[in-house]
Amino acid sequence: KVYESISNGNFPLILGGDHSLGLGSIAGASKSIKNLGVVWIDAHGDINTDITSPTGNIHGMPLAASFGIGHEALVNVYENRVKIKEENVFHIAGRDLDEGEVELIKGSKGQFYTMDKVKKLGIKNVVKDMLNYFKNKVDAVHVSFDLDSIDSLFAPGTGTPVKDGLSVEDAKYILESLALSGMMCSLDIVELNPVLDKDNKTLDIAMYLIKNTLSKLKYGLENKLTA
Template identity: 50%
Template sequence: MNQQLSIIGVPMDLGQNRRGVDMGPSAIRYAGVLERLEDLKLRIEDLGDIDISRPDRHNTQKVDNLRNLQEVAEGSIRLAEKVDEVVNKGSFPLVLGGDHSIAMGTLAGIAKHYENLGVIWYDAHGDLNTGDSSPSGNIHGMPLAVSLGIGHEKLTNILGYSPKIRPENIVIIGARSLDEGERVLIKEKGIKVYTMHEVDKMGMPAVMEETIEYLKDHTDGVHLSLDLDGLDPNEAPGVGTPVMGGLSYRESHLAMEMLYQSQLITSAEFVEVNPILDEKNKTASMAVGLMGSLFGESLK
């Protein structure tokens, strides 16, 4: 994995309707991410936060059942341009969210540099909704569909190209809350999904071994998109859309350790930390701990 690391914060909370997740990047920094990664002898630059505009409070109606469409699209473009710059100079982009809608910008900035970018989507949700299928209109439930080229053109065409990724290059891990439209799309596109049923039945080592084997032979880079609601809310309470019965912190550490050993990961983002809903910054601290494992921290 690249030893030069560029950290980008994205204080985005417009992809959903609960305030607080815009403070996620600050909470993760406060939890010591810079110090933790510097201890691993990584060369780190913190590029600060992307500027996110706020919608006019008198004009917050949904457009095509999409909440805050214009502002989310603008923020995604700014993020995509910054990520593109980071990859161009040969640095590893580490993006701190913010709600999961930011993945549209992250992937737009990364995927143009790869022929076959793989994606590990570590999440309780599939994030494969569209304006037509979404019960809420929240764009943080749509970034994976958008990156496949499915959805509103203001989102699918970020940086002027679409799609960003192919369905056969995606692995979703930890899913336990899928809307009907997402289930249909998963079957239609043949997307590989390890639900909590598979994780419990197979065990995390087998899930990660299969994931690494599946991606390593036909991708030229792999992006990790880790939503903290993939973890069980009893352990990671500071998230906006908690779903019981999730992955444990220990299982997640093992997953990150195995990804480090595989040397497959070429970019990453950690999203949906909401300090307002957290307990003493516990969830942000977990995010930092998982980053440590992803970048090679060990007890030996």
């Protein structure tokens, strides 16, 4: 469905619970876009493999599988191919990383801006670095936004909340900057768990971010599709 949407000149918004859905959205987007970039905004690395994962949860593996690392059943979802180049990944807000993920990040060609780095640089400089990194490097960018990237104080309604994360305004700035850049071709919003939410705080944040991002959206894929 993501492939069909982008190929028809539309903008797919993919809503879900489990972040493993990123396997499918990236697979679809990368079939449409010749050279796809991915911005992954998440408290977790999501670059575990079946070997490194301490839990075996697939929602901790989609990013690694998308650039060709991990179990072949995940790497080859939808089509038997690597979906994205490792150097076309820009990860923001990581702060709860497993030991195996830390080792993968050390040797990675991708960009990983942990919360420590975000706090040191400031969100505007992080976004500036991100946009400059992708400029003239990719044809379009898929954005995968996990609500647990936001500080658990503000967004409790998610399966694995983590403190000391992004503020709501930080998240808004990242997403609207990508929307205004004209590079964003598709967007995941994931890991909302209403059962764990408090007074719909996380739901309200999700709706706020979606409405604001889509209201700022500028993109054109006429020259970027493989079809």
